[in-house]
Amino acid sequence: MINIRQATQTDELCWNNYVIQHDEHSPYHFFAWKKAVCDAYSHANHYLIAEEEINDAVEVVGVFPLIVFSKLLSKPTLCALPFCDVGGILANNNEIKSQLLIESKKVASQYQANVIELRSSTGKALSDEEAEQAKRKSEKVSMMMTLPDDSQVLFSSFKSKLRSQIRKAEKNGLTHKVGSEKIMLDDFYHVFSHNMKALGSPVHAKKWFVSLLEHYKKSMVISIVYKDDIPVGGGIVLIAGNKAAIPWASTKAEYNRLSPNMMLYWSLLEYLCDNNVSEFDFGRSSFGEGTFKFKQQWGAKPALLDWQVINLQETNQENGSKTSGSNSLRNMVENIWRKLPLKLTIFIGPKIRKYISL
Numbered sequence: 001m002i003n004i005r006q007a008t009q010t011d012e013l014c015w016n017n018y019v020i021q022h023d024e025h026s027p028y029h030f031f032a033w034k035k036a037v038c039d040a041y042s043h044a045n046h047y048l049i050a051e052e053e054i055n056d057a058v059e060v061v062g063v064f065p066l067i068v069f070s071k072l073l074s075k076p077t078l079c080a081l082p083f084c085d086v087g088g089i090l091a092n093n094n095e096i097k098s099q100l101l102i103e104s105k106k107v108a109s110q111y112q113a114n115v116i117e118l119r120s121s122t123g124k125a126l127s128d129e130e131a132e133q134a135k136r137k138s139e140k141v142s143m144m145m146t147l148p149d150d151s152q153v154l155f156s157s158f159k160s161k162l163r164s165q166i167r168k169a170e171k172n173g174l175t176h177k178v179g180s181e182k183i184m185l186d187d188f189y190h191v192f193s194h195n196m197k198a199l200g201s202p203v204h205a206k207k208w209f210v211s212l213l214e215h216y217k218k219s220m221v222i223s224i225v226y227k228d229d230i231p232v233g234g235g236i237v238l239i240a241g242n243k244a245a246i247p248w249a250s251t252k253a254e255y256n257r258l259s260p261n262m263m264l265y266w267s268l269l270e271y272l273c274d275n276n277v278s279e280f281d282f283g284r285s286s287f288g289e290g291t292f293k294f295k296q297q298w299g300a301k302p303a304l305l306d307w308q309v310i311n312l313q314e315t316n317q318e319n320g321s322k323t324s325g326s327n328s329l330r331n332m333v334e335n336i337w338r339k340l341p342l343k344l345t346i347f348i349g350p351k352i353r354k355y356i357s358l
Contacts, residue, residue: 001052001053002050002051002052002061002062002096002099003050003051003052004048004049004050004051004062004099004100004103005048005049005051006046006047006048006049007047007048007049007063011031011047011049012031014049014060015031015047015049015060015063016030016031017060018060018063018090019063019090019240020240020241022090023123024090024120024121024123025090025240025241025243026084026086026087026121026240026243026245026281027216027219027238027239027240027243027244027245028065028081028084028085028086028087028238028245029063029065029081029086029087029090029240030216030219030240031047031215032212032215032216032219033065033081033084033087033212033215034047034065034067035211035215036208036211036212036214036215036216037067037081037082037083039207039211039214039215040205040207040208040210040211041205041208041354043067043068043069043070043082043354044067044068044070044111045065045066045067045068046066046068046078046107046110046111047063047064047065047066048063048064048065048066048100048103048104048107049062049063049064050062050063050064050091050096050099050100061091061092061096062089062090062091062092062096062097062099062100063089063090063091063100064080064088064089064090064100064101064103064104065080065081065087066078066079066080066104066107066116067079067080067081067082068111068113069082069117069357070354070355071355072355075112075113075114076111076112076113077113077114077115077116077117077357078104078107078108078111078113078115078116078117079116079117079119079357080116080117080118080119081119082357082358083204083208083247083357083358084119084245084247085119085121085142085245085247085281085283085284085305086119086120086121086142086245086281086305087119087120088118088119088120088306089101089118089120104116105310105312108312109312113312114311114312114313115309115310115311115312116309116310116312117307117308117309117310117357118306118307118308118309118310119305119307120305120306120307120308121142121303121304121305121306122303122304122306123142123144123303124303124304125144125301125302125303126141126301126302126303126304130304131287131302134287134302134304135287135288138286138287139304139305140284140285140286140305140307141284141285141286141287141292141302141303141304141305142281142282142283142284142285142302142303142305143281143282143283143285143292143295143296143300143301143302143303144279144280144281144282144300144301144302144303145279145280145281145282145295145298145299145300145301146278146279146280147269147272147273147277147278147279147280148273148278149273149276149278150273150274151269151270151271151273151274153273154269154270154273155266155270157299158298158299159297162297162298165259165262166259166262166263166266168258168259168262169225169258169259169260169262169263169266170263172227172258172259173227173228173258174225174226174227174232174258174259174260174263175225175226176223176224176225176226176233176263176264176267177223177224177226178221178222178223178267178268178271179221179222180213180217180218180220180221180222181222182210182213184222184224185206185209185210185213185222187224187226187231187234188209188222188224188231188234188235188236189206189209189234190231190234191224191231191232191233191234191250191251191252192204192234192248192250193342193345193346193349194250194252194342195250195251195252195253196250196345196349197337197338197340197342197345198253198338199334199338200333200334200335200336200337200338201334201337202337202345202348202349202350202352202353202356203345203346203349203350203353204349204350204353205349205350205353205354206350207350208350209236212236212238216238219238219239219240220236220237220238220239221236221237221238221239221268221271221272222234222235222236222237223235223237223264223267223268223271225251225260225263225264225267227255227258227260231252232251232252232255232258232260233249233250233251233252233255233260233261233263233264234248234249234250234251234264235248235249235250235264235265235268236248236249237268237271237272239272239275239277242276242277242278242279243277243278243279243280243281244272244277244279244280244281245280245281245283246268246280246281246282246283247283249261249264249265251264261294265298269298280300282295282298282300283295284305285302287302
């Protein structure tokens with residue numbers, strides 16, 4: 001018999017232990033993500049844990065992290081998980097996975113949610129033929145990279161052009177710092193908020209990053225790139241066992257000619273290689289776009305994202321991993337946002353960002 005219940009705070013250790021040993025785990029599956037979402041944005045959660053009695057001992061056999069994601073002027077959705085690319089069900093087998101999904105529909109009814117969003121990834125690099133099919137279908141992919149256990153081995157494996165670009169950043173007088181100190185978030189947020197304004201996108205609250213660091217601790221690594229003590233680039237990596245992902249990386253456009261992004265990514269890859277991380281997720285991309293090519297040059301390969309939107313009022317199940325079309329209203333809003341004063345975007349942005357799940 002499989003018993004499925006809502007996980008409580010006392011389950012954090014056994015939850016994390018199960019996550020870390022599952023082949024499809026990600027840093028976002030940790031309890032720390034739930035804590036940060038609740039602390040920074042006050043969204044409720046309903047994490048499901050599946051247990052089975054084996055040899056007179058109760059063992060975890062599946063987990064399903066669910067955030068009750070509030071939306072303005074509409075019913076909430078159950079999201080697994082918001083603010084990231086991956087966060088679906090982890091289970092010992094498909095039967096347990098199906099039982100967790102059935103239970104999630106009961107949870108949705110409890111919170112009057114009509115939609116369940118599932119964000120998963122195969123984690124497996126696509127073959128050339130599979131990649132071509134995904135490209136034709138405009139499907140989203142995560143860019144995955146296998147890392148050696150020595151950063152010098154990795155550096156030597158790069159093409160000469162990439163190595164020269166990394167050295168160019170050094171020759172241009174850029175320096176960097178890698179660590180997990182809270183004070184580093186000041187410099188990161190300085191760069192990040194500038195970049196979000198330039199993109200015309202509402203910025204996350206600084207409290208969000210503070211909460212993440214509080215709960216991930218040393219499993220959250222920050223890199224800051226400097227030009228004459230001025231922060232010009234910043235990135236955050238989350239680590240779970242031998243896997244790591246980079247949910248946020250930014251540079252200030254006026255310094256891009258100095259190649260701060262090359263130093264930023266190399267500093268993080270170097271750290272991960274030398275700290276027993278063997279799999280790196282560069283994050284979501286679309287075939288052919290600039291970010292796809294940037295990640296590809298490091299050696300990353302596309303793995304299909306499996307995003308599903310389950311509408312509980314209809315029988316159909318939508319695939320949410322495709323590239324969305326252009327939206328004139330969105331373009332107009334982005335253009336207006338870029339013209340706002342930075343301080344205003346930092347004040348208003350988090351109040352909006354709280355309700356945007358991507």
